[in-house]
Amino acid sequence: MRRSISPGVRLPVIGPRCTSDGNFNPIQCVNNMCYCVDTITGEILHGHGKMKIDLNEEPIANLTCYNRNLDLFPEQSTGEPPYNYTTPCFNKMNETINLILKSEKDGYNMDYFNTIPECLPDGTYGRIARTRNGT
Incomplete structure (x- = not known):
């Protein structure tokens, strides 16, 4: 998916x-x-x-x-x-996305170290964290 x-x-x-x-x-x-x-x-x-x-x-x-x-x-x-x-992973993902969107709206670049949690389909945390640029 x-x-x-x-x-x-x-x-x-x-x-x-x-x-x-x-x-x-x-x-x-x-x-x-x-x-x-x-x-x-x-x-x-x-x-x-x-x-x-x-x-x-x-x-x-x-x-x-x-x-x-x-x-x-x-x-x-x-x-x-x-x-x-919901789950802690979904909550953290939404919190991080909202922070990034607000910061970008305020004129800040949030690419430097923020990662968005990767949640598995059941809502638990994925095994690997990935940054927004895919690394």
Whole structure:
């Protein structure tokens, strides 16, 4: 997937979340809206039970397709809203991208040593860090 998108994209893009066996994670989120999806096709499921939630109002655990064994950070579904369905790697990647974009907007060149974490499809850290210029 990276090879097909990377050449034309300046910053990393978070794609669909996958499980370790290569299937789609049964929960996919866009911004704060999360959906139950078919684990083979990735298509949004429509059926009985809770198939869609807004993380500003409900925890991910309320979805019919929620599987605690696949949730790497279940503590994000506790407490008061808004809730999250993210990972430390995705958080760090977004934080770094936002810092770079803000700095560039302010007229600074951020290429000197910043690296953007590379996240695996399940949201965990990749094994190799890479700078923006590909080294």
